[in-house]
Each structure stands twice: as structure tokens, then as C-alpha cells.
Amino acid sequence: MLDVVIANTQPLAAGICGLTLKSVDGSCLPAFEAGAHIDIHLPSGLVRQYSLIDPSRDDQYQIGVLLDPQSRGGSAEVHGLEVGQQLSVSEPRNLFALDADAPHALLFAGGIGITPIFAMASSLRSEGKSFELHYSARSRKSAAFADQLSSQADCFCYFNDEDNALDAMRVLTQAPVESHLYVCGPAGYIEHIFETARQLGWAEERLHREFFAAPEVVSEDGDLAFELVIASTGQVLEVGEQDSALEVLEDAGFDIPSSCEQGVCGSCVTRLTDGVPDHRDSFLTTTEQASNQLFTPCCSRAKGNRLVLDL
Ligand code: FES
Numbered sequence: 001m002l003d004v005v006i007a008n009t010q011p012l013a014a015g016i017c018g019l020t021l022k023s024v025d026g027s028c029l030p031a032f033e034a035g036a037h038i039d040i041h042l043p044s045g046l047v048r049q050y051s052l053i054d055p056s057r058d059d060q061y062q063i064g065v066l067l068d069p070q071s072r073g074g075s076a077e078v079h080g081l082e083v084g085q086q087l088s089v090s091e092p093r094n095l096f097a098l099d100a101d102a103p104h105a106l107l108f109a110g111g112i113g114i115t116p117i118f119a120m121a122s123s124l125r126s127e128g129k130s131f132e133l134h135y136s137a138r139s140r141k142s143a144a145f146a147d148q149l150s151s152q153a154d155c156f157c158y159f160n161d162e163d164n165a166l167d168a169m170r171v172l173t174q175a176p177v178e179s180h181l182y183v184c185g186p187a188g189y190i191e192h193i194f195e196t197a198r199q200l201g202w203a204e205e206r207l208h209r210e211f212f213a214a215p216e217v218v219s220e221d222g223d224l225a226f227e228l229v230i231a232s233t234g235q236v237l238e239v240g241e242q243d244s245a246l247e248v249l250e251d252a253g254f255d256i257p258s259s260c261e262q263g264v265c266g267s268c269v270t271r272l273t274d275g276v277p278d279h280r281d282s283f284l285t286t287t288e289q290a291s292n293q294l295f296t297p298c299c300s301r302a303k304g305n306r307l308v309l310d311l
Helices: 076-081 111-126 148-149 168-173 187-199 245-251 286-291
Strands: 002-011 018-024 037-041 047-051 061-066 088-089 103-109 130-136 155-158 179-187 207-211 226-230 236-239 270-274 307-308
Touching: 002 037, 018 047, 018 076, 037 061, 047 061, 047 076, 061 076, 076 307, 103 168, 103 187, 111 130, 111 179, 130 148, 148 155, 155 168, 155 236, 168 187, 179 236, 236 245
Parallel strands: 103 130, 103 179, 130 155, 179 207, 226 307
Antiparallel strands: 002 018, 002 088, 018 061, 037 047, 037 088, 226 236, 270 307
């Protein structure tokens, strides 16, 4: 864990607050690559993940946070933080890294999804690599970095209130062969880009995405109770209709790393030896989910009445 102090706060756009964090003792912070995020431990005890914006600086971390009335409280708390306040943050982790061998990168950002995508564009530009950035937002006023990006030839901005919309089919059809695409934004936006790419036959390994909030998963039957069996000991734990598997494991004394608790970050991924999970995370790829070998206990459940965990 790193102890940091808020060195600066500034609006990046309407409703988006930029925070600059420096180490408390003035030392350099651990380096990171574009796409990385940190967990921020807020004074209330909430832990939230935010993408880091500028990989070229090792003396500070910069994040951008949208004030979201639908959020579970984290964004409002961040907006209330003040210069000089101290926080604990995790070391950077990167679950959304650029593929170093891709000949061309197509970057797509929806709304506040611009934060990791902006870092990717800066990094690709500084390395002289080929990319295009497509950024969709409600309005120019609500779009962080809009002025900076609009003036660059390889960046294309789309604003709802200016009546220009992204034509994903056109962009993907014209992309150079073997391009990789990277999307961050709301679930529906990511789904649209991914579905378009799949229709055009893009291979799954060329598709990369990061949700900034978990899409809501609604079970038609309601949640059912199931059993977790611990493979090494045979211990059986009951997960009630209202419980999460993660809570049950923690109550039984298992130390499962966790962070987002909504299936986004991948911290809690646990191996399975038997059973079919009802995957509700946004972290595992379609192939990983279909393998039935991995499980995110923070949000996923069981399709049958038991899962055997490789613990
Ligand atoms: Fe983040 Fe489970 S804690 S995916």
C-alpha cells in the first residue's frame, strides 16, 4: 500500500474532477503502463478503482473521476476530497494493457472511459506507434481532454448534442489488418463495439475492454442458494440466496483478495475443479467463462447446486 497526499484538484470537464496524488514523503511512485489503475482507499472505508492518466510521470498519479448519481457513493466522496488530504492507494495494476506486437491500435472511449484510453494514446504517440482514437461523449462540455484531442489528426470526437455519431462499422471495416481494439466506457457502448467487431470476424484476442462499472445482471429466477465445496478438505459452505460467495468464504476464514466486489477488477478470481458457475462478472473473457475453470466469488453464483473450489 502507498501513502499519498492530494497535491492538486482541478475540473477536467463538467462533472469530472481531476486529482493529482503524490507520495507523502516526496519519493517517486511505482511506474505503470497505459491502461493501469490503482485502488483508492477512501476515508469512509470504500475502495474504488481509477485508471491512471499519465504514464510518463513517476512523481505523481493523476486520475479523473465522474460525479455519478448512480454510483454507490465513491464518486461523490472523491469529489469532496481536498488538497492536503492523505489517502492509501494500491500499487498500479494493469488488466487492460496494450499488446506490444499489434501493428495498429483502435482506441474507443465512451464518456469517462477516456481516462485509460487517453493514457494509451499518449503512450502510443510517444513510442511513435500507429493508432486512432474515437471518443464519444454527451457534449463537448462534459468531455475531458476534448480540446486537446480534437486538434489531433488521429483523434476523432463525437458529441451527442452536435449530432455526429460514431460509425463503428465504418471505422472497424477500414482498420488495418491485424489491428487490436481497446474499448472503455459504459457496458452498452462496449457491447456495441465488440458485437460489430465480431460480426466482421475479428478474433477474440484482438478485442480488449475495460468496464468502469459493472453492467447490471438480473437473474430471471432470483438468486438461489448453493454450496461451495473446498477441494482440499471437503469442507462444505452454504451460500444463501442473499449471500455472496466471497462473503461466505471470508466468514469461513479464507483470505480471498478482493477489491471492486462487482466483477470488474479480477482480484478475487478463484480456480474451480467442478461445477458450472453462473458468471456475472465483466472481467473473465468469454472463453475463460466457458471453460468453467475460473470463478469470481464477489458476484458470480452457481448454475447447479454446488461448485468445488480449488482451495
Ligand atoms: Fe473485483 Fe471480484 S473483487 S472481480
